[in-house]
Amino acid sequence: MKKTLIIMSLLLCVSLVPQKANAQIAILEIIKAGIKKVIRAVDLKIQREQNKVIWLQDAQKTLENTLSKLKLDEISDWTQKQKDLYGKYFDELKKVKYVIAYYQRVKDITAKQVALVKAYDRAWAMVSSDKHFSPQEVQYMGSVYSGILSETVKNIDQMLLVVNSFKTQMADAKRIELIDKAANKVDENYSDLQIFTRQNAMLSLQRSKGEAEIALVKQMYGLQ
Structure with missing residues (x-):
């Protein structure tokens, strides 16, 4: 009877591993979809802002060429009127350049998150197939990796919040705070996964x- 219970317990532990693996795959696909x-x-926003910058820069260049060609710089009154007239274009140009800088940083953070998911994908594939770990150990490792992945879901929510913030009148200081918070969290998660x-x-x-076995493990994990 005791032997039967022991065997059943072992079978249950082993059966939990593929279930855990399937859960990991499901979570991974959700995260990948969120990151994409x-x-x-971000790509769409950057493209739109870049197009706006090109248009505004062309308008600025046209104005400057006209002023140079007609040599109207000496007529201060006329020059000031033109500056007032086109001032909103120059202000908009400055604004969208800042926006592009924000979006580019968001894109860099998202790229780091993509690297994190890929690193997880490789790590889980290695530990789940490593014969040096027991089913219980693999199950524990899977729970730790799941915890890290769960944090990346929060990071995705944070990144979407940053992207959507450009649709509202959010102060630059607050937007920078959101971006910095997201960047620090992604770095922290990536570091935890690597460690x-x-x-x-x-x-x-x-x-x-x-x-031979030592060399194989080093090669598998990329150890020097």
Whole structure:
């Protein structure tokens, strides 16, 4: 009877691993879809703002060429009138250049998040197939990776909040605060994932026997 219970318990532990793997894959696909959504939104916004910059720069160049050609700089009254007339274009040009800088930073943060998901994908594939880990250990590792992935979902929400902030009259200081917060969180999650994966790699290396096995583990985890 005891033997039967032990066998059933072992089978249950082993059965949890593929279920955990399926859950990881499902979470990963959700996160990838969210990141792609943010990337598309940012790319579209950047393209629109860049087109606006090109148009405004052309307008500025045309005005400056006209002033130079007609040599009307000496007529201060006329020049001031033109500056007042086209002042809104120059103000808009300055504004959209700032917006592009914001969007570019959002895009850089999103790229880091893409790298995080790819790093997770590789790490989970390695530890889940590593024969040096027991099913219980793989299950634990999966729960830790799941926790990191859950945090990346919050990061996606934060990035979407930043993207949508450009549709509202949000102060630049507040927008910068949102961007900095998102950037710091992504860096923190990425660092946590790398540290945890390296710890797993070192544990696998310690359990390796023979030079051939050690070399294989180093190659698998990219250890020097």
